[in-house]
Each structure stands twice: as C-alpha cells, then as structure tokens.
Amino acid sequence: MNLHYSITPKQRLFMETEAFEVLYGGAAGGGKTFVQALDALLYAMRYQGSRQLILRRTYKELERSMVPQTMRLYPARLARYNASGHVWRIGRSIVELGYIATEGDVTQYQSAEYDVIRFDEMTHFTESQYTYMISRVRGTSGFPKHVKCTANPGSVGHANAKSRFIDIGAPMQVHECEGGSRLFIPAKLEDNPFLMEADPEYEERLKNLPHDVYTALRDGNWDYYVGQYFTEFKRETHVCAPFEIPDYWRRYVALDYGLDMLAAYWIAVDEADNAVAYREVYEPDLIIPQAAKRLREANGGEYITAWFAPKDLWNRRQETGRSVADIFAEEGVYLDQVSNGRIAGWYELKRRLEPAPDEFGQLRPRLRMFDTCVNLIRTLPALQHDEKHPNDCATEPHEVTHAPDALRYFCDGCPLPASVPGMRDEEYRTYEEEFADVMDY
Structure with missing residues (x-):
C-alpha cells in the first residue's frame, strides 16, 4: 500500500x-x-x-x-x-x-x-x-x-x-x-x-x-536554552586554547570534594584581575588521602597562593574527631575555607563571565578556561535556575554541579590579582618573594 x-x-x-x-x-x-x-x-x-x-x-x-x-x-x-x-x-x-x-x-x-x-x-x-x-x-x-x-x-x-x-x-x-x-x-x-x-x-x-x-x-542552541542560569557563557568567548601563563600571575586552586566527585581547577589571575582556569582534575570514587595525592600529583610543585574549599570540609566527624580538611592537611594539602554563600558566589561568577571593557577598550570576560577543562565546559552551561529559588542554581542533575561549585568557591575566596614584576606596593608581593618565604618556612 x-x-x-x-x-x-x-x-x-x-x-x-x-x-x-x-x-x-x-x-x-x-x-x-x-x-x-x-x-x-x-x-x-x-x-x-x-x-x-x-x-x-x-x-x-x-x-x-x-x-x-x-x-x-x-x-x-x-x-x-x-x-x-x-x-x-x-x-x-x-x-x-x-x-x-x-x-x-x-x-x-x-x-x-x-x-x-x-x-x-x-x-x-x-x-x-x-x-x-x-x-x-x-x-x-x-x-x-x-x-x-x-x-x-x-x-x-x-x-x-x-x-x-x-x-x-x-x-x-x-x-x-x-x-x-x-x-x-x-x-x-x-x-x-x-x-x-x-x-x-x-x-x-x-x-x-x-x-x-x-x-x-x-x-536550537545547545549552549543556550530555556532555564539556563549562566546565559553569559559562550563557548567562542570563554573557551581558549592553552597558552603559556606568565610566571608572575597568581595561581589558585578551587575544589569541590565528595566521594562521588573530586572537581578541582587551577586558576591563574593576572594584574588586571583577569582569570583563566588552566588545569582540571575531575575524578569520582577517591577517598580523602587518594584525593589529596591526586591533587599533589596534578600540581607538580607549583606554588599556589590559596586552595579554596567550602566550609563543610571543616566539619568534624563524630567517629574520628577529624575533618576532611584535617586529613587533607596531613597529606600535605592545606585548604583555605570560603563562606560558601551560594547566591553571592553565583552572582560574582556571573560578573566574571560577563564581557567588560579591558585596558584597550575591548570587550572580554574576566574569566576564561582552557579547552582542556572539558568537564567545566560541559557542565557550566548545563546549570539551570532553581524553580523555587530563581536566584540560585538547581542542585539537580547533581553531576553537573561539581565543576561550577568549584568555580564559585574561587569567586567566594576573593582572589587577589597579580603584581607586575618591578612594581611594588604595600599590598602585593612578587611571586618569587612569596615562594621563597614558603620554602624558608
């Protein structure tokens, strides 16, 4: 027929x-x-x-x-x-x-x-x-x-x-x-x-x-959809090929840790407060000592100004009296606590993603990421508005929240910009001076 x-x-x-x-x-x-x-x-x-x-x-x-x-x-x-x-x-x-x-x-x-x-x-x-x-x-x-x-x-x-x-x-x-x-x-x-x-x-x-x-x-743009929280994100704007990061840029690590996922990002900040996420660790099923070891291996001896992590990692476990942060410290990774204010952190991340005029008058975002940070690129645009609390991000699907949460902790940590070598002031010290003090300590 x-x-x-x-x-x-x-x-x-x-x-x-x-x-x-x-x-x-x-x-x-x-x-x-x-x-x-x-x-x-x-x-x-x-x-x-x-x-x-x-x-x-x-x-x-x-x-x-x-x-x-x-x-x-x-x-x-x-x-x-x-x-x-x-x-x-x-x-x-x-x-x-x-x-x-x-x-x-x-x-x-x-x-x-x-x-x-x-x-x-x-x-x-x-x-x-x-x-x-x-x-x-x-x-x-x-x-x-x-x-x-x-x-x-x-x-x-x-x-x-x-x-x-x-x-x-x-x-x-x-x-x-x-x-x-x-x-x-x-x-x-x-x-x-x-x-x-x-x-x-x-x-x-x-x-x-x-x-x-x-x-x-x-x-039909799959990077931009109904209910999307970070409508500022554009792959062509925020994702870049890896480049050599100047030695004087300040380096930070921001991480979200649980047994279901360790999501950690190495982020460098220049003298104009522009940041770039340049390294990613995104692995599940790591117990605390394994997670700390994985971070040390990925860091490879770089001097890190601060390791930002949420305050719940300082909660002491009833059976041991120790916190996740304590165990990380025993393994040689010393975490810096952030307040974990969700909405304030998301708003600061939005500010960094929104293109703004640079010193030459060109529009550019204050946060970019290397194309090697594949899980961050995948999950950041997938975050949706919480239906009951529209100023907040939804916590489901849970898998897509780990990498963005780590970026939020970076923003919540109020990272300082780098100081240009040869320019001195009372607030900023050079990378070499900070590193030398840590080594002497």
Whole structure:
C-alpha cells in the first residue's frame, strides 16, 4: 500500500539511519513529533511483529501531542487504536504510547522488550530514566534495534542529551561510542518548509517570548536554552586554547570534594584581575588521602597562593574527631575555607563571565578556561535556575554541579590579582618573594 507524506531531507535521514541512538532536535517547529509518529508507522509496517514504545514524560503531554498526532497520521484501514491501553496495532506490530513521570515509573517496563524506543522530548527525562529504558531495547526478533529521540534544548535532561549527542563530534555524522553508534541531526525552523508555508507568522509569534526562550527555541542552541542560569557563557568567548601563563600571575586552586566527585581547577589571575582556569582534575570514587595525592600529583610543585574549599570540609566527624580538611592537611594539602554563600558566589561568577571593557577598550570576560577543562565546559552551561529559588542554581542533575561549585568557591575566596614584576606596593608581593618565604618556612 502506498502512503504519500512530504518529508524533509533531515527527517528522511532520521528515518533511514542505521545508528543505534539518534537525536533529531534543536529549534521549535522542526517537525519532530511528526517524524517520530511517521517513522513508527513505517517501521511497524515494514517489520511485521515488531514492538515499539513512544514515550513522553507525563500523561498530559502524551494526550496533547503524540496521541492526536498519531490519530491524524495513521490511516484507519491500516491501524487500530486501543484508547484504554494507549496501544496501536498495525497488522501484527504494536506501537505503545507511554509515559514516565517519576523515577519509579521505569519499573513498569522491567520485563518488557522493544525493538525501538522513542523519546519524544528526550530532555524532559532524567539521565537515569533514559539509560534504564535503553536496556529495554532487546529481543531475538532480528529486527533493527534503535533508540530514537527528539528534543528541544533545556529541562532536566539537557546535560544528558548534550553529552550523548552534541559533545561527541560533528552533527550529521555517525559516531561510534561505548554502547553503540550515535547520530545527531540538528533541526532548524528553516528545515520545516511545510510549517513556514502553512503558518508564516509562526516565527513572528516566537519573538514575543523572552529573549532567552526565543534564542533557545528559534536557533536550537545547545549552549543556550530555556532555564539556563549562566546565559553569559559562550563557548567562542570563554573557551581558549592553552597558552603559556606568565610566571608572575597568581595561581589558585578551587575544589569541590565528595566521594562521588573530586572537581578541582587551577586558576591563574593576572594584574588586571583577569582569570583563566588552566588545569582540571575531575575524578569520582577517591577517598580523602587518594584525593589529596591526586591533587599533589596534578600540581607538580607549583606554588599556589590559596586552595579554596567550602566550609563543610571543616566539619568534624563524630567517629574520628577529624575533618576532611584535617586529613587533607596531613597529606600535605592545606585548604583555605570560603563562606560558601551560594547566591553571592553565583552572582560574582556571573560578573566574571560577563564581557567588560579591558585596558584597550575591548570587550572580554574576566574569566576564561582552557579547552582542556572539558568537564567545566560541559557542565557550566548545563546549570539551570532553581524553580523555587530563581536566584540560585538547581542542585539537580547533581553531576553537573561539581565543576561550577568549584568555580564559585574561587569567586567566594576573593582572589587577589597579580603584581607586575618591578612594581611594588604595600599590598602585593612578587611571586618569587612569596615562594621563597614558603620554602624558608
């Protein structure tokens, strides 16, 4: 039976690719829900006896998007819908429409097997929900196995989508990754000429949205999205290639430590109070002595003006009477306590990220980072506003908070700028003088 639908080249790629994981997404209006529904129909017809699952985060989202989309798209002569079970039967094939509202909802699929699982708005799902459901793509049918996703930037799953699909390499190319091949297909408003023709005023209505929302939905920028806290961050502005840091620049280390992650950053500050993060340690599962040893190894004998750390590392443990800071000191790493004022620290970090005129009148940020600080670059733009406390950052997903927290401690420590060699005043001393005093001590 012939079906006649108009699709774009990118939608065709989404439907025909052999990659295991696929993300088609970015801008609003890219025809994402349509291509998910159509691809599910054609797959079901081609592979009779196959099982597919299309997921939204909540039941209401399912009822508002995928259910009406499939109702409009699926011919009555080919497909029958069971409204109570949200199941389409297409010949001997099954397409389920489901939702996962909470972390515990994944257990309803514990014994299920699917040939294809489709996440409509992948970024609405947490990383743990997504990775659990991938394990349900299995079976002995011999049919092609896929995880196919559509999404806009933002929401709780933004960091997961960005790290799995955007950060791995160039778009429109299949990349071999651990667990299977992946493909990212960027969707722009211009990629959907059918919408532009049917609703030419759509883009103008988007302009009524707040600027950050418009930017995310119009351009599909994965470094800039709805709910993003550090909208100041721009990869092209804040990330630079490594360069030789002058000896006289003051050097600091700021760290966030827990058994789940040690995130530490070496940051140099010049005489104009411009800072650059030039070294990164980002490792989980290190007990305190191991963490201290790892920091000493990474430091390699550099003189550090201060090792900034949050005050909770000075909390004494009831069973030993010693704090994390005490144990670090026993291992030769002497931490400097900061107040850990969250909102004040975030605001100071925003100030450093915001470009300002330098001594030559050129706009430049007061904080940059080497491109070798890959986890800082990945997680800083992933931080979102806390829904209940909009002046603060959200603490979930927790994995993306470690590196930004370390930068916040750097800001909270009120680091001093360097003094230029040959210029003396009462407040600043040269690097050589400070280092000599420490060695004598």
